[in-house]
Amino acid sequence: MDKHIFFDWLQQLNKATIFSFTLKTNDLNAWHSKLLGFSFAILPGEAVYLPVLNDSLKKPKPLDHIDVLEKLKPILENEKALKIGTNIKFNINVLAHYGINLRGIAYDTMLESYVLGDDKSHNDINKLANQYLHHKIDDSEKIINQGHNKLTFNQINIAQTPSYGTNTADITLRLHLAMWSKLQNIGEIRKVFSEIDMPLVTVLSYIERTGVLIDSAILWMHSQSLTETLNTLAIKAYKLAGEPFNLSSPQQIQKILYDKQKLPVIKKTPRGAPSTNEEVLTQLALHYPLAKVILEYRSQAKLKTTYTDKLPLMIHPISGRIHTSYHQTVTTTGRLTSSNPNLQNIPIRTSEGRRVRQAFIAPKNYLIVTADYSQIELRIIAHLSQDLGLLAAFAEEKDIHCATAAEIFNVPLNQVSREQRRSAKAINFGLIYGMSPFSLAKRLGITQNEAQHYMHRYFQRYSGVLTYIKHARQQAAKNGYISTLGGRRLYLPKVISSSNRMHRKSAERAAINAPMQGTAADIIKRAMIDIYDWIAQQNPPLVRMIMQVHDELVFEVHESVIHVSVEKIRKLMENSMSLTVSLKVEVKIGINWDEAH
């Protein structure tokens, strides 16, 4: 009977040009998860749960003596059989562990929800079902967790009755149909979905599974030396405070500094407590040695607790490498995020921090190659605004901060002082974030009037930029969203016309920043897709893409092909999207990530 149902479904799947499927696993972490079963749906309302025969299967032996995976493999690997799923990257990663190379990945409901701008929880099938299908999944549908009858997915038999096991595929299919009917009519969104987000899934899965090689001995030694430094700093701090206290507790530091030692309160936290953050302590450190010791302790403790202690623990026992997860549906702008561990915030700004990067190494006969987009966000605003001055500065390959300084301070390019360049750099950064004179003044340590004056000069010289910023604000207010070049939208639900001035201003800044940050994300994602296609053609592959850090890609490249590969990578990145300004990529090579930077 079971076998009959199974072979019947197998036949139907074989004929289907498109179907949805979900996986049941024993762990949400793909690297440690065992496959228990599949659910499939070809038509709305019809679904099946297929248990997988594996060694976790004990008592009931559904589909005994049939290797379900082996039978499904050709279907899952068939490019012509289109698949619908939710968080398909997870499925690819799990299936890869079983030797299945998932192809024909067509629609991911999580990504559909993301590009449609639904509020968060793009992966929450219950919420989406409620929103799009007006369908509440009640507990009776959940086959597991039913009181005494605790069945896990490896114990359920093949099932066609409505149950939590089968209906996830059904709901996924119906969710897709509902979201796609909306999505396909909006050209921009359809474009970003099909040209960027969907093809990127396979690429990210590849990068995650490839992983990064870490020299844990380097990190271990670094941890040891940090322990000593921290001990010494703690003793110093206790002496200056007159008593021992927990240097990791902002609350206790606050008591010592402000209650006991009566230091001036420079800033308060959102909840009204006197702040002890870096900005405040740096000012206090000019007069009070204790503040300096705390600062030093904090930065060293951060290195140890977040990086040197933790990274070695994240090395996968089998691959011997670190496998992060990239997330496509977290940010408002379209950037990726990385977690477990986060490889997008590895220290670089201090020499002590860079020692952590020295532990990111390449295997024997390979080198680390990094490729960075240079000034990508400013190039994007040049393109979006079509400001002639900015376009010319990039066309002439000028140092952009120097060029800006020359305009603002009205001096020849070759007479720009270091101080002037520094100011111009702050203005350029502020430009990207929608700065106010107040914040620019604070950043540069000048008066608000002076800052106002600088900004006025900037917008006088680059008037196209001002026009563009005004335009972005208007667009956001008129449409309730702002778009990137790739077609992604940042929705500003109501806040953009909020009567609360602070909220409104904040939404305006987001509207100014999103097209730049988001277009930069579009560009590097397109590049990653192109680079992956190139790497996939190699046999054997001598280049591996191993990390993405917003405007940078990191590779392991075999020594024998280093120079041709570098030029190919550069070319693919610089041409990933066509803009009025040319894109510039800086490539560096080293034996570790620090040296390649």
Add this chain to the structure above:
DNA sequence: CATGTCACG
């Protein structure tokens, strides 16, 4: 589980 802090682009 919220808060404060700090690592990155």
Add this chain to the structure above:
DNA sequence: ACGTACGTGACATGA
């Protein structure tokens, strides 16, 4: 008179 540059994830503390 007010607060005030965009976007993230991880950690330790302490209720």
